[in-house]
Amino acid sequence: MGANMARRLKSQGFPITAVYDSNREIAESLATELGAKACSRLAEVTAAAEIIFTVVPDDAAQLAIFAQTGDSLLQGAEGRVFINCATLTPSIHREVEQRAEAAGAQSLEACMASSISQALEGTLYLMCGGKKAVFDDLRELLEPLSDGGKLLSYIGATGQAAQLKALVNMVMNINTAGLAEGLGLASALGLDLTMVRKVFSQTGANSRVLVTDGEDMVNRDHACYFSAAHAAKDSGIALKLAQDKGLDLPLAATTKAQYDKLVALGFGQLDKSAIAELTFPGRGKSS
């Protein structure tokens, strides 16, 4: 994801001065391609660039690259701006913002709801959280990544973009698990599933996941775009937010239980559409 974002920005005339990856070979290959420096230490990135994008897999990795001791992006960070694109627990974004500000830097949360190919095409869906002035200053850089800004939104304070992304995925997961039940029952009833999908698409049952996952559920094509494990994780983040607010969300909880079950069955790395393995007759997983 980070590599394709760098390629896109380079193609739009922005100089890419430095790249870093925990896998050194990947960093060197990309650096050669982009005419950038492959850094072996995080602090070298901070020294070489004014604006630094970070894309890491999880909370722990984010805290590690913004470590308060040892090699860290925070070393010599005064005046730098960090744009943090990983999907993290909202409180981690706030922690990173505080650490960045303590080091004299600024940060922006830029949550993505998109695929790797969209990064290269510059059509990322970007939801930003942070200080509005920081967002406004970075708009020129973010627009070429987000279809000229059409897919760019300022959501609110740091952490709120991550909250909203968790909400998007929570609702998406519910709709996915619900669609799997509808198609599974249609299959059990012997209905023509192509016709069922057409009727769903023309009625109150229509949804984005019907378009993206409906046919895959029928065909058991679970090549991964967004994994079942990821779905379970994001629904879990949303449920934790709900718990903190004293809200009871039974659909979200039931959906998380279904994805947890799928993960427990060893299918966590399949696409979220694999939830249909729990609801179609004859797939052997329905209890």
Place this chain on the structure above:
Amino acid sequence: MGANMARRLKSQGFPITAVYDSNREIAESLATELGAKACSRLAEVTAAAEIIFTVVPDDAAQLAIFAQTGDSLLQGAEGRVFINCATLTPSIHREVEQRAEAAGAQSLEACMASSISQALEGTLYLMCGGKKAVFDDLRELLEPLSDGGKLLSYIGATGQAAQLKALVNMVMNINTAGLAEGLGLASALGLDLTMVRKVFSQTGANSRVLVTDGEDMVNRDHACYFSAAHAAKDSGIALKLAQDKGLDLPLAATTKAQYDKLVALGFGQLDKSAIAELTFPGRGKSS
């Protein structure tokens, strides 16, 4: 609904010879408007018309108009065709088909997923179940009701259209209950709900019910298009079908429990969007 269907057919050049309603005044008023006969007995309708549309509120009413003794549409029904538009338990449609055939008549199930105004405009979404030959013979009559046939589908044997309608509503109800959770949590987190709905609409959280119910959930505008009681009933029909097939559908069951809860709180006559009363903070119903 039946009155508007009759008005539409009349406007398209089909003669309406007879009308019947359990409320005599309604039948007389409509008969005067359409130049038809207001029947006081069901058998008069059968005597006066070749093709007879039925639109009743529930299973019991359907069995009553097709009673095997006493006044009934089945009296003198040889050669008649019945088009049954009520949403019923699938097995009732099969029972009516058997009774009609025993009387020398034919029947077609024509499930609707539409509103009363769409009947008048001739843009009903019609899902038909029955013998394919019966459907084909009636196509000329059904097309002016369904946007020239664009919204007309042959689903399969009698009862399968009702099954599919129950599935459509089951999935719609899940999506509605899930959306209410997403917007409720967004509200609890202090996010701008107009922005949240926009982001949902542009991402994997998008759905038809986001368009039809999202704003109403935020504004607590629960004027009834499709009642919460109806939602509970239809999810129940689908769950019964699943149970008969040995399928476990936890999302559908959780959704039905939410709608049952809403009905128990006395809100069954509100629109299905009222499910948000259970999930928004400060609305006093969240446990």
